[in-house]
Amino acid sequence: MVLVAEAVSVAAVLQGAFRMADKLQQAEKVATQIAGELGDNLQSMLLLGTAIRGGYAPAHQEVTVMAVVKDASTAAIRPVEKSLAAWVKKGNPAPLIFSQSEWEASTDVFPIEIEDMREAHRLVAGTDPFEGITTSRDDLRRELEREVQGKLLQLRSQYAAYAQNGGVLTRLLIDSASTFFVLMRALVRLEGKDPERKPARLVEQAAAIAELDVSAFSWVVDKISGDNVKALRSDDPIAAAYVDEMQKLARYVDQA
Numbered sequence: 290m291v292l293v294a295e296a297v298s299v300a301a302v303l304q305g306a307f308r309m310a311d312k313l314q315q316a317e318k319v320a321t322q323i324a325g326e327l328g329d330n331l332q333s334m335l336l337l338g339t340a341i342r343g344g345y346a347p348a349h350q351e352v353t354v355m356a357v358v359k360d361a362s363t364a365a366i367r368p369v370e371k372s373l374a375a376w377v378k379k380g381n382p383a384p385l386i387f388s389q390s391e392w393e394a395s396t397d398v399f400p401i402e403i404e405d406m407r408e409a410h411r412l413v414a415g416t417d418p419f420e421g422i423t424t425s426r427d428d429l430r431r432e433l434e435r436e437v438q439g440k441l442l443q444l445r446s447q448y449a450a451y452a453q454n455g456g457v458l459t460r461l462l463i464d465s466a467s468t469f470f471v472l473m474r475a476l477v478r479l480e481g482k483d484p485e486r487k488p489a490r491l492v493e494q495a496a497a498i499a500e501l502d503v504s505a506f507s508w509v510v511d512k513i514s515g516d517n518v519k520a521l522r523s524d525d526p527i528a529a530a531y532v533d534e535m536q537k538l539a540r541y542v543d544q545a
Contacts, residue, residue, distance in 0.1 A: 313340055316352045317413055319376050323356065323384070324414035326368045332389050333357040333415040335406070339467065342409035344487040344514070354384035355406070357418045361388035392418060400424035401432050401475040408474075408484075426479065433475045434542050440468055441539045448532045458521040458528045466509045469535065476538070479545060488513060499541035505530040 316336055324334040333356070340350040354376070358365065366386060377383050387395070396403060407419045444465055451457040466488075473495035474484035480498055485491045488510045496503045508527045511518045521528055 312350075313352055316340075316354060316381070317411075319372060320354045320413040323354070323369045323372050326372060327356065327358060327366075328368075330358045330360055330365055331356065331415050332359060333418040334413040335418070336411040336413060337385075337406055337409070341411050342486055348515070351382070353382050355387070355410075356384060357387045357389055357392050357415070359389055361386055361391065393422070396422060396424045397428045399432070400429040401436065401471065404429070404478055405471055405474060409486075429475060429479055430542075430545060433472060433479060434545075436475075437472050437535075437539045437542045440465070440472065441535050444532055444535060448528060452528070453523045455520060455522045455525060458525055462509045462521070462528060462531055463512060466513055469538075472538075476542065476545075495538070499538050501534045501537055502530065505534040 313336070320334050320336060324331050327334075335355045336352055337355055338350070338352040340352040373384060403419075403422065403424055407422075444461070447461050448458070451461060470488060470491060473491055476498055477484040477491070477494050482494070485494055492506045492510055493503055495501065496506075505527075508518055508521075509531065
């Protein structure tokens with residue numbers, strides 16, 4: 290029986306991997322199509338997301354298309370409207386579209402996102418948008434403080450509202466994890482280090498810096514990595530510990 294269960298588990302993992310590979314192929318196909326429709330207006334076409342980064346189970350992988358164009362006016366991007374509508378209709382996130390000038394001017398506004406994209410992207414067409422783009426530690430710290438505090442307030446409010454619903458708590462931790470992992474990577478970069486790609490190793494890095502309890506993140510790390518974990522209960526201490534450790538992370542960033 291154990292061998293049968295293991296075989297079923299392996300088959301499920303393989304099926305998920307095949308689905309993700311197919312989704313990446315579809316994303317690359319759509320990105321290539323959009324690049325062709327943009328023509329000379331295109332500067333760069335990229336694929337981003339956890340599907341590119343790796344370390345996540347197929348069910349928790351996502352892919353985003355991003356374009357940098359010379360002219361991002363509504364008239365200039367009209368040729369891609371049908372392709373974008375078809376892509377979004379399938380449940381995919383709407384592509385990000387930057388004008389070249391907006392992209393170059395965004396280093397002080399989006400340093401966290403830029404460095405995250407730089408670290409994990411796939412160039413589909415055009416030139417490398419990260420060449421010559423630099424971000425500063427001061428801008429990174431400012432955005433990190435603002436984002437951690439904002440996400441903590443959301444997380445705490447949602448936890449308080451749904452603490453008695455184990456199913457909602459389960460969804461809350463899973464949905465919040467990807468955002469907090471982005472912020473943990475920013476914290477590691479703030480300390481002048483390269484963030485680990487796998488969630489478990491990343492949490493260890495961030496915990497060592499901010500003196501967090503690694504065990505508070507074990508459930509969500511195991512969940513998004515594809516391990517079988519128990520569903521959360523009403524007023525589950527796992528969820529409470531997760532929220533409390535995020536509060537400690539916000540406190541550390543505030544003083545960094």
